[in-house]
Amino acid sequence: MGILEVKGVNKRFGGLQALSDVNLSVKENTVHAIIGPNGAGKSTLLNCLVGKLIPDTGSVMFDGQSVLGRKPYQINQMGISRVFQTPEIFGDLTVLENMMIPCFARRDGAFRLHAYESVAAEKELAEKAEQMLIDVNMIEKRHMHSASMSRGDKRRLETAMCLVQEPRLLLLDEPTAGMARADTNNTIDLLKEIKEKRDITMAIIEHDMHVVFSLADRITVLAQGTPLVEDAPENIKGNPKVREAYLGESA
Amino acid sequence: MFGLDKKDSTLLLIVAVLTMFAPFILNPFPEGSALAQFNAGYPDLMQRFVIFGIFAIGFNILFGLTGYLSFGHAAFLGVGSYAAVWMFKLLSMNVIPAIFLAIVVSGLFALLIGFISLRRSGIYFSILTLAFAQMMFALAYSVLTPITNGETGLQLTLNDPRVLGQSATADGSIPVTSLFGMEMRQTFQLDMGAWLFQFNVGYYFSAVIMLIAFFIAIRIFRSPFGMMLRAVKSNQQRVNYTGLNARPYTLAAFVISGMYAGLAGGLLASMDPLAGAERMQWTASGEVVLMTILGGAGTLIGPVLGAGFIKYFENIFSKINDNVLHEWFAFLPDGLENFVVFVMHPFIGKGWNLTLGILFMLVVIFLPGGLVEGGQRIAKLFRKGKAKDSAKPTTKPAE
Ligand SMILES: Nc1ncnc2c1ncn2[C@@H]1O[C@H](COP(=O)(O)OP(=O)(O)O)[C@@H](O)[C@H]1O
Numbered sequence A: 001m002g003i004l005e006v007k008g009v010n011k012r013f014g015g016l017q018a019l020s021d022v023n024l025s026v027k028e029n030t031v032h033a034i035i036g037p038n039g040a041g042k043s044t045l046l047n048c049l050v051g052k053l054i055p056d057t058g059s060v061m062f063d064g065q066s067v068l069g070r071k072p073y074q075i076n077q078m079g080i081s082r083v084f085q086t087p088e089i090f091g092d093l094t095v096l097e098n099m100m101i102p103c104f105a106r107r108d109g110a111f112r113l114h115a116y117e118s119v120a121a122e123k124e125l126a127e128k129a130e131q132m133l134i135d136v137n138m139i140e141k142r143h144m145h146s147a148s149m150s151r152g153d154k155r156r157l158e159t160a161m162c163l164v165q166e167p168r169l170l171l172l173d174e175p176t177a178g179m180a181r182a183d184t185n186n187t188i189d190l191l192k193e194i195k196e197k198r199d200i201t202m203a204i205i206e207h208d209m210h211v212v213f214s215l216a217d218r219i220t221v222l223a224q225g226t227p228l229v230e231d232a233p234e235n236i237k238g239n240p241k242v243r244e245a246y247l248g249e250s251a
Numbered sequence B: 001m002f003g004l005d006k007k008d009s010t011l012l013l014i015v016a017v018l019t020m021f022a023p024f025i026l027n028p029f030p031e032g033s034a035l036a037q038f039n040a041g042y043p044d045l046m047q048r049f050v051i052f053g054i055f056a057i058g059f060n061i062l063f064g065l066t067g068y069l070s071f072g073h074a075a076f077l078g079v080g081s082y083a084a085v086w087m088f089k090l091l092s093m094n095v096i097p098a099i100f101l102a103i104v105v106s107g108l109f110a111l112l113i114g115f116i117s118l119r120r121s122g123i124y125f126s127i128l129t130l131a132f133a134q135m136m137f138a139l140a141y142s143v144l145t146p147i148t149n150g151e152t153g154l155q156l157t158l159n160d161p162r163v164l165g166q167s168a169t170a171d172g173s174i175p176v177t178s179l180f181g182m183e184m185r186q187t188f189q190l191d192m193g194a195w196l197f198q199f200n201v202g203y204y205f206s207a208v209i210m211l212i213a214f215f216i217a218i219r220i221f222r223s224p225f226g227m228m229l230r231a232v233k234s235n236q237q238r239v240n241y242t243g244l245n246a247r248p249y250t251l252a253a254f255v256i257s258g259m260y261a262g263l264a265g266g267l268l269a270s271m272d273p274l275a276g277a278e279r280m281q282w283t284a285s286g287e288v289v290l291m292t293i294l295g296g297a298g299t300l301i302g303p304v305l306g307a308g309f310i311k312y313f314e315n316i317f318s319k320i321n322d323n324v325l326h327e328w329f330a331f332l333p334d335g336l337e338n339f340v341v342f343v344m345h346p347f348i349g350k351g352w353n354l355t356l357g358i359l360f361m362l363v364v365i366f367l368p369g370g371l372v373e374g375g376q377r378i379a380k381l382f383r384k385g386k387a388k389d390s391a392k393p394t395t396k397p398a399e
């Protein structure tokens, strides 16, 4: 049994069958990549995991509990954090403030009326946030206005915001989409480092094969809303079905 | 000081000094001089400065931090006033229970209205709050006449039951509002040559309350709660996916700002114990929006400046009439004098709204951060003039 179990998930958008009978199992402490051509339904699947979409049929279990019908914030509180395809950060806040918010969310839960305390007095949380910034090499940017950073840095910050919550499952939607090669390598290094430093389960959606093969323990290939194969990276490369559906197209 | 950092303490201290010395500061021109028109140091106006300052400070906790623009906040001001007047009628002329009830009742109204309105965001939220406020205005104006006394407004009479106190004083008049015997209307006058300074109990009472309200607002701005509210304004999607439930945060901000409005309404009634439906009208709701934006939404001091600015205009510019203008421009040749007065006529007296509107547009276009941004730019110019500072990292915490 994996920490995440997706069984028989279907999702239609009008006449389009975006997901049909998707089964997926993500084992604890592995990096599981979901690849597939554009429009394969990768983001749709991910949205079904975090409460943004509700599948028409099927079940999504996280650690033995169903996530279906729960709100995104409740699913996050269960231990699933998500990095978006286009970085979603608090652009009006500084980098350090961006980091403090997930720290508060983890410590205080979904809501707490801490209106009379002072942020400045939260030394412990600030230390935790700063340590995370050191880990992702952003500490010197901590007082920067986060909206003014490069896209690569925003993604890095968003990833750090998710990591500082110590999620049991980290979901990443095309973490390197639209990035320059240098930024892409940077992100791969960051994710590798994370994987080595801590026990973490990751599900990565990716278009870029280079990223996938350098990170994943396990790969699921999705095409037209259905999983084609699930296997170890070395077997995926040689699989003729995959070549036909995906690699051939991208070559 | 009181758990504030150095910068915030300084700000609080400056505001405290300014409000305490307001009777001097606002009366710079000697009596009888041509400029005495512009003196604002009389009790009635000074009370309005601080009371509407409270209203705007509270509004800013909602609008400035969360970005939710309420167009119905005057409803809570009105509710606060009605609650306070009822307290004067039924319990006692002491302002403390009246203000307490004003805060509680407006908080309950805010809880209900906020709970429903916050199901939507953006323009739909604004429209919902406006609709609620208009309904409450209609209720106060006609339907609930037994409670609100309709168009006439709720007033004290000579036969109010008043459990703790008398219905009428020994000489047969209506008792006045007081704080443990200190009458709100009481004013000490200080004659200094050509100047007359007035120290009014009601003003100082309201000013102290405003300082407390301001202090609490600073604490909220600097708290984790305040940070969450700014996060909601910045990116609600990220808030949800960070495990935070945005709804109770925004609702709490809505209720707090509603209670500030109720406090302001209660204070208005404490200064002058009557409450009318017009206090809840949409123009009054719009006014607090103007105050906050004009001063600088999301800044600490902005709303107070905005409130002072608008109340000053309303009271001072509205009083300038053609005769006054003729007096000012008497030194010009007659034809020219008439021309100047003719040109200025639409902008003064009843036309003060026109002047204010133009100023508001100028501020929004050229100083989107309001008067506070204006102040910061001037300060920057001065600093540049003094020494060419090395470029600092650009952190811009709310002032
Ligand atoms: N909210 C939606 N409404 C309608 N169609 C959608 C919606 N989201 C995705 N789709 C469609 O579903 C298909 C799968 O999309 P998506 O999951 O974003 O693909 P991928 O992330 O693999 O590129 C696409 O054809 C897309 O146009």
Ligand SMILES: [Mg+2]
Pocket: A042, A043, A044, A085, A174
């Ligand atoms: Mg996608």
